[in-house]
Amino acid sequence: MDKETARIEAFSDGVFAVAITLLVLEIKVPAISDTALATALVRQWTSYFAFVISFAFIGIMWMNHHRLFNHIRRSDDTLLVLNLLLLLGVTVVPFSNAVLASYLGTRDQRFAALLYNGTYFVIAILFNILWRYSASNHRLLAKDADKAAVDKLTKQYAFGPALYLACFVLAWISVPASLFLNTILAIFFALPPRIAAKVTGTHA
Amino acid sequence: MDKETARIEAFSDGVFAVAITLLVLEIKVPAISDTALATALVRQWTSYFAFVISFAFIGIMWMNHHRLFNHIRRSDDTLLVLNLLLLLGVTVVPFSNAVLASYLGTRDQRFAALLYNGTYFVIAILFNILWRYSASNHRLLAKDADKAAVDKLTKQYAFGPALYLACFVLAWISVPASLFLNTILAIFFALPPRIAAKVTGTHA
Amino acid sequence: MDKETARIEAFSDGVFAVAITLLVLEIKVPAISDTALATALVRQWTSYFAFVISFAFIGIMWMNHHRLFNHIRRSDDTLLVLNLLLLLGVTVVPFSNAVLASYLGTRDQRFAALLYNGTYFVIAILFNILWRYSASNHRLLAKDADKAAVDKLTKQYAFGPALYLACFVLAWISVPASLFLNTILAIFFALPPRIAAKVTGTHA
Amino acid sequence: MDKETARIEAFSDGVFAVAITLLVLEIKVPAISDTALATALVRQWTSYFAFVISFAFIGIMWMNHHRLFNHIRRSDDTLLVLNLLLLLGVTVVPFSNAVLASYLGTRDQRFAALLYNGTYFVIAILFNILWRYSASNHRLLAKDADKAAVDKLTKQYAFGPALYLACFVLAWISVPASLFLNTILAIFFALPPRIAAKVTGTHA
Numbered sequence: 001m002d003k004e005t006a007r008i009e010a011f012s013d014g015v016f017a018v019a020i021t022l023l024v025l026e027i028k029v030p031a032i033s034d035t036a037l038a039t040a041l042v043r044q045w046t047s048y049f050a051f052v053i054s055f056a057f058i059g060i061m062w063m064n065h066h067r068l069f070n071h072i073r074r075s076d077d078t079l080l081v082l083n084l085l086l087l088l089g090v091t092v093v094p095f096s097n098a099v100l101a102s103y104l105g106t107r108d109q110r111f112a113a114l115l116y117n118g119t120y121f122v123i124a125i126l127f128n129i130l131w132r133y134s135a136s137n138h139r140l141l142a143k144d145a146d147k148a149a150v151d152k153l154t155k156q157y158a159f160g161p162a163l164y165l166a167c168f169v170l171a172w173i174s175v176p177a178s179l180f181l182n183t184i185l186a187i188f189f190a191l192p193p194r195i196a197a198k199v200t201g202t203h204a
Numbered sequence: 205m206d207k208e209t210a211r212i213e214a215f216s217d218g219v220f221a222v223a224i225t226l227l228v229l230e231i232k233v234p235a236i237s238d239t240a241l242a243t244a245l246v247r248q249w250t251s252y253f254a255f256v257i258s259f260a261f262i263g264i265m266w267m268n269h270h271r272l273f274n275h276i277r278r279s280d281d282t283l284l285v286l287n288l289l290l291l292l293g294v295t296v297v298p299f300s301n302a303v304l305a306s307y308l309g310t311r312d313q314r315f316a317a318l319l320y321n322g323t324y325f326v327i328a329i330l331f332n333i334l335w336r337y338s339a340s341n342h343r344l345l346a347k348d349a350d351k352a353a354v355d356k357l358t359k360q361y362a363f364g365p366a367l368y369l370a371c372f373v374l375a376w377i378s379v380p381a382s383l384f385l386n387t388i389l390a391i392f393f394a395l396p397p398r399i400a401a402k403v404t405g406t407h408a
Numbered sequence: 409m410d411k412e413t414a415r416i417e418a419f420s421d422g423v424f425a426v427a428i429t430l431l432v433l434e435i436k437v438p439a440i441s442d443t444a445l446a447t448a449l450v451r452q453w454t455s456y457f458a459f460v461i462s463f464a465f466i467g468i469m470w471m472n473h474h475r476l477f478n479h480i481r482r483s484d485d486t487l488l489v490l491n492l493l494l495l496l497g498v499t500v501v502p503f504s505n506a507v508l509a510s511y512l513g514t515r516d517q518r519f520a521a522l523l524y525n526g527t528y529f530v531i532a533i534l535f536n537i538l539w540r541y542s543a544s545n546h547r548l549l550a551k552d553a554d555k556a557a558v559d560k561l562t563k564q565y566a567f568g569p570a571l572y573l574a575c576f577v578l579a580w581i582s583v584p585a586s587l588f589l590n591t592i593l594a595i596f597f598a599l600p601p602r603i604a605a606k607v608t609g610t611h612a
Numbered sequence: 613m614d615k616e617t618a619r620i621e622a623f624s625d626g627v628f629a630v631a632i633t634l635l636v637l638e639i640k641v642p643a644i645s646d647t648a649l650a651t652a653l654v655r656q657w658t659s660y661f662a663f664v665i666s667f668a669f670i671g672i673m674w675m676n677h678h679r680l681f682n683h684i685r686r687s688d689d690t691l692l693v694l695n696l697l698l699l700l701g702v703t704v705v706p707f708s709n710a711v712l713a714s715y716l717g718t719r720d721q722r723f724a725a726l727l728y729n730g731t732y733f734v735i736a737i738l739f740n741i742l743w744r745y746s747a748s749n750h751r752l753l754a755k756d757a758d759k760a761a762v763d764k765l766t767k768q769y770a771f772g773p774a775l776y777l778a779c780f781v782l783a784w785i786s787v788p789a790s791l792f793l794n795t796i797l798a799i800f801f802a803l804p805p806r807i808a809a810k811v812t813g814t815h816a
Contacts, residue, residue, distance in 0.1 A: 014221025017626025037720035084263040144309035218425025312445035422629025516649035
């Protein structure tokens with residue numbers, strides 16, 4: 001049985017690794033022109049911004065996937081399909097990222113930000129479905145899975161869709177505010193849990 | 205011996221993962237123009253349609269590959285070559301997908317749909333060859349392989365080419381009908397087996 | 409120790425898988441025009457020819473890499489570097505392939521064929537260096553490695569550079585003859601060893 | 613616990629493998645024109661130069677990553693984040709490489725060389741942070757980790773940022789000198805340690 005989740009993890013790692021690395025293809029080399037290279041590079045700051053945020057979010061998703069599959073020990077057809085749906089979402093990120101990088105600063109930036117955060121919102125929901133399917137009645141977990149740890153994970157994952165929904169709604173009001181919240185989220189998720197707990201006043 | 209199929213699986217997973225993620229490169233970011241971004245994105249709906257169907261089919265192929273190699277335990281040179289032929293087919297999918305996405309809605313859409321379903325038809329045949337080679341006389345299976353399960357798998361896989369051939373033939377009559385059948389197949393394969401059995405009135 | 413070669417193999421599998429899948433990006437979707445899609449697709453037959461041959465050769469290299477690392481059990485810094493040099497060669501194949509696909513049928517096709525076979529010639533030499541380094545005095549092999557099998561492999565690998573050199577030299581005389589020999593080699597390597605032995609009158 | 617670092621290594625291998633293979637996409641096939649193919653290929657020598665140096669540096673980074681994770685046996689959230697930061701750096705290399713390949717020989721080549729070496733400088737610092745975090749008080753090392761070997765590694769890694777900083781500073785004075793030093797470094801790192809020690813008169 002362990003062998004089965006091993007191959008799901010290997011395939012998922014492959015998709016995550018390709019998707020996160022393809023992001024860099026969106027950062028274009030400026031065409032040689034009268035403009036100095038440094039100036040031309042600075043002008044496409046939206047590409048770097050989108051790249052770093054998207055890299056952080058795909059990285060965070062990989063960490064979450066990794067964390068879930070530390071608990072998920074068995075596999076069935078439904079898990080395979082739910083995992084493929086999740087990877088479908090991850091694979092779309094380079095596209096949403098490219099749209100954001102291209103349209104930030106244009107009159108269509110709101111729609112680009114909505115698409116961008118909408119993608120993450122859908123992925124966050126798919127994460128919840130995958131986890132709840134696996135964890136309900138400990139369907140696919142180890143027999144000796146720690147009930148408290150499982151329940152805590154279930155609670156934590158419920159926050160994901162809410163946070164991305166906040167970014168999505170905020171994009172209707174103010175695109176910069178929405179992207180600022182994206183940035184805060186990326187930094188926050190990257191903080192070691194102990195520091196993050198101090199910042200929010202919660203306990204791990 | 206187990207080590208040998210482990211590396212075949214790892215390499216195959218890599219090819220599947222790269223091929224399924226490359227699909228997204230076909231979805232182009234609309235050039236900045238007078239058209240609103242939302243309108244421009246809606247206009248390229250053929251790209252999303254082809255992307256989702258192709259993602260589903262490559263995902264299903266990966267699941268099938270995974271399932272076969274749960275039974276295949278030993279390796280030989282013929283298996284390596286048959287597996288490479290299968291991967292050759294999988295690698296062509298991003299191209300067939302790109303042709304379909306570009307030509308759907310043009311006067312050449314019939315040929316694009318034939319090429320698209322022809323690719324899957326060939327892959328389905330290659331799956332059958334690989335499996336029949338491995339399973340005949342239990343050549344490469346575990347010594348204690350369950351004969352009933354093996355025979356069932358052989359029967360199930362025989363359906364694949366027939367289904368894709370149906371899509372292929374249907375494309376001569378009506379391209380929309382053919383693509384509709386593709387969609388139905390993708391959804392059907394993704395359904396948990398118990399629900400799928402209820403829909404068709406068969407028993408697992 | 410086993411862990412070390414495991415990671416070399418995993419990384420190499422990744423490079424092989426990405427390189428073999430990137431080949432498909434060279435097959436371009438014809439621009440929508442007055443020409444029928446079928447005609448436009450037939451016209452770029454050089455892309456399909458190059459794709460299939462290159463896929464076969466990268467696949468064969470992967471099989472050979474796989475075979476060598478069935479014998480190589482230990483690792484050292486030199487092996488890591490030799491393996492990286494080999495992967496450098498493999499990574500160049502998509503470029504040589506793209507040049508061949510673009511220039512076949514033009515007045516520069518000879519140079520394209522020389523570059524193409526030159527790439528494989530260099531890779532074949534790198535394979536020999538890696539293997540001879542690992543096998544001499546059984547430096548990195550299992551302690552109980554079968555001396556006869558090792559010597560046989562050493563002899564077999566010595567043929568690789570000679571065969572690709574023949575293709576290279578033949579390209580000076582006749583490009584079609586050189587590519588015909590490439591095709592024969594790809595088919596021959598893909599034949600199950602027993603049939604291949606019959607064709608050549610040798611014994612495995 | 614071992615399982616955890618296994619998946620970090622698998623994901624990292626994937627990113628390294630994709631990044632190192634994507635480098636080849638920067639080498640463009642010359643457009644068919646009146647210029648002979650050979651001449652056109654020679655003219656884009658900067659692409660090959662950048663490709664080989666970048667391949668060597670990503671390869672060296674992979675070897676270093678591999679070496680560190682021979683010692684790192686446990687994982688925590690901080691390691692996951694530090695490793696992702698490191699991979700972010702690695703993923704940027706294909707972009708820095710493309711800028712260097714395009715701008716070498718233009719009046720902007722200094723900035724391109726600064727960007728190129730700046731990328732490696734940052735990655736070298738991230739390597740040090742990751743290692744020092746893991747090794748301080750043997751936080752994530754095996755319990756029986758060899759203190760002398762660990763201290764030696766810590767000393768060796770401290771050199772990395774200094775060397776890349778030297779390339780960076782040298783680029784202000786002379787771009788060719790800076791790239792020459794890059795080349796020397798790539799060759800030096802690739803030399804078997806015994807020969808490297810002889811060249812520098814140090815002992816392993």
